Amino acid sequence: EQGLQLLExxxxxxxxxxxxxxxxxxxxxxxxxLEQDGRRAREQLARVEAERASLEVKLKHARNQVExxxxxxxxxxxxxxxxxxxxxxxxxxxxxxxxxxxxxSKEQCSVLSALAGRRLGAALxxxxxxxxxxxxxxxxxxxxxxxxxxxxxxxxxx
Numbered sequence: 001e002q003g004l005q006l007l008e009x010x011x012x013x014x015x016x017x018x019x020x021x022x023x024x025x026x027x028x029x030x031x032x033x034l035e036q037d038g039r040r041a042r043e044q045l046a047r048v049e050a051e052r053a054s055l056e057v058k059l060k061h062a063r064n065q066v067e068x069x070x071x072x073x074x075x076x077x078x079x080x081x082x083x084x085x086x087x088x089x090x091x092x093x094x095x096x097x098x099x100x101x102x103x104x105s106k107e108q109c110s111v112l113s114a115l116a117g118r119r120l121g122a123a124l125x126x127x128x129x130x131x132x133x134x135x136x137x138x139x140x141x142x143x144x145x146x147x148x149x150x151x152x153x154x155x156x157x158x
Contacts, residue, residue, distance in 0.1 A: 091115060
């Protein structure tokens with residue numbers, strides 16, 4: 001608009017020059033403000049990119065730690081199942097053998113019988129081990145829901 005007004009020179013040349021100078025000054029000030037805004041935006045972008053890089057490193061470490069912990073958990077569960085099978089065999093042996101019943105008191109026999117019954121039932125049903133983590137299909141933190149797909153990370157970077 002100011003440019004169109006400048007083209008309509010109707011007053012004195014001196015006034016027209018003053019208007020042109022004011023218009024140039026206003027444009028220069030707008031350019032300075034835009035340059036400062038651009039500089040601030042670049043600084044903010046650099047800070048955000050540094051934070052993103054830091055978070056990516058933390059995410060990588062967390063993923064590795066989850067993987068290590070999952071392997072430890074699977075090994076511990078396998079060992080627990082192995083020990084439970086051994087215990088079940090020992091209980092069954094004690095309950096079946098006559099020398100086992102003779103060596104044990106009636107109270108011990110009843111405890112072993114109850115324990116063997118419980119263990120046998122538990123061995124046939126799937127065991128839910130961890131009370132700290134809900135492993136049902138509704139759990140948001142279930143280890144089966146953890147995805148190690150890094151393609152999403154690649155898309156974000158591009």
